[in-house]
Amino acid sequence: MRLFDPFFYEKAHLLVILVFTIYVFFSVYNKNARRLLSRPDRNYLVLIHIYAIVFILVVGLRPISAAFGDTVTYARTYDFFSKSPGGVIIERDSLFYYLMWLCSQFMSVNIFFLLLEVLYVVPIIIACSRFMKSNSDIGLLFCLAAFSFFTYGTNGLRNGVSLSLVLLAMTLIGGKLFQSVLCALFSVLAIAIHASAALPVLCMLVAFFVRKPRIMFIFWGLSIVISLIAGNSIASFFASLGFDDRLSDYILVYVDENLFSHVGFRWDFLLYSAVPILLGWYVVFKKKVYDKVFLLLLGTYMYANAFWIMVIRAEFSNRFAYLSWFLYPIVIAYPLLRLDVWPKTQGRKCAVIMAGHYAFSFLMSFVL
Numbered sequence: 001m002r003l004f005d006p007f008f009y010e011k012a013h014l015l016v017i018l019v020f021t022i023y024v025f026f027s028v029y030n031k032n033a034r035r036l037l038s039r040p041d042r043n044y045l046v047l048i049h050i051y052a053i054v055f056i057l058v059v060g061l062r063p064i065s066a067a068f069g070d071t072v073t074y075a076r077t078y079d080f081f082s083k084s085p086g087g088v089i090i091e092r093d094s095l096f097y098y099l100m101w102l103c104s105q106f107m108s109v110n111i112f113f114l115l116l117e118v119l120y121v122v123p124i125i126i127a128c129s130r131f132m133k134s135n136s137d138i139g140l141l142f143c144l145a146a147f148s149f150f151t152y153g154t155n156g157l158r159n160g161v162s163l164s165l166v167l168l169a170m171t172l173i174g175g176k177l178f179q180s181v182l183c184a185l186f187s188v189l190a191i192a193i194h195a196s197a198a199l200p201v202l203c204m205l206v207a208f209f210v211r212k213p214r215i216m217f218i219f220w221g222l223s224i225v226i227s228l229i230a231g232n233s234i235a236s237f238f239a240s241l242g243f244d245d246r247l248s249d250y251i252l253v254y255v256d257e258n259l260f261s262h263v264g265f266r267w268d269f270l271l272y273s274a275v276p277i278l279l280g281w282y283v284v285f286k287k288k289v290y291d292k293v294f295l296l297l298l299g300t301y302m303y304a305n306a307f308w309i310m311v312i313r314a315e316f317s318n319r320f321a322y323l324s325w326f327l328y329p330i331v332i333a334y335p336l337l338r339l340d341v342w343p344k345t346q347g348r349k350c351a352v353i354m355a356g357h358y359a360f361s362f363l364m365s366f367v368l
Contacts, residue, residue, distance in 0.1 A: 009154075011366065020144075024138055029348055032347065037338065037339075049125065059153055061114055095189065096161070117153060127168055138350070143329045165189055203304045224270070277305075305324035
């Protein structure tokens with residue numbers, strides 16, 4: 001299904017999101033916290049969700065092109081599997097490859113990619129609905145506007161699907177027995193699809209049982225100190241364990257490698273990672289708003305991000321980044337759309353932060 005040049009898909013996506021962002025910006029700018037957090041009557045709620053479905057269809061049925069990174073590699077593997085009716089043995093990320101082999105026996109590669117797109121986007125829609133409640137449309141807009149969203153729907157297939165399942169598991173942790181079972185199930189499935197999901201799952205468990213904000217911030221701060229003092233030693237340690245070779249095709253962040261062409265301590269991406277953390281600090285310590293769900297989201301993000309910071313000097317460190325960044329839009333959207341932080345100016349804060357969030361994605365795609 002070739003609607004237009006493959007290289008324009010991401011830009012077309014961001015232009016559509018720009019329209020939504022401008023509209024929502026002016027819709028919420030003058031609202032106070034009570035009006036913003038109350039059940040709204042908005043006609044763009046349905047439109048944003050309809051666009052998410054359109055995204056699934058258009059991107060899922062995308063042409064097999066190098067413009068979408070590893071899409072070509074997966075297509076070749078899929079073709080090989082389709083000619084192996086007796087099955088194949090894959091030791092790593094076995095669930096993903098078993099699903100690929102199974103689907104290759106009776107469906108085309110385009111339908112398989114469409115299935116993966118459903119598995120990638122639908123959990124995000126559900127998570128926004130569960131986390132953001134009546135503001136799920138704006139929460140979904142934050143996710144759609146994230147600079148890594150499109151890439152993980154086309155290039156980082158395994159990683160994107162697995163971490164969407166982790167996000168879904170986070171909406172269920174601490175619930176009743178059935179919800180807890182589903183949480184465990186989604187976590188296991190995520191790890192079986194892409195073993196790198198084990199890190200955010202572990203961080204989720206730590207954040208759930210240790211919801212002490214000071215511990216989260218101290219741990220994250222110490223990770224910077226440790227990285228500055230002993231970063232090379234830590235990177236060498238992980239490399240000695242075989243992480244470097246394994247992560248070359250395993251724990252990948254599928255964004256433009258040119259963005260990570262400089263080896264060393266990446267202050268620019270540390271500053272990017274720090275935005276949700278600074279917002280979390282303001283909400284928790286400055287405004288003294290304590291919310292169990294927000295602490296779970298913030299803690300999981302901070303613990304996973306701290307791990308990336310400690311290996312940030314290594315050449316492969318960028319491949320760890322998305323293990324925390326997949327939570328980035330949720331962490332910044334949740335306090336804006338669910339917590340009474342700024343009674344009189346919450347809409348203005350939400351609009352400005354949302355615009356800045358989109359502007360970064362626009363810059364990464366159109367300028368850099």
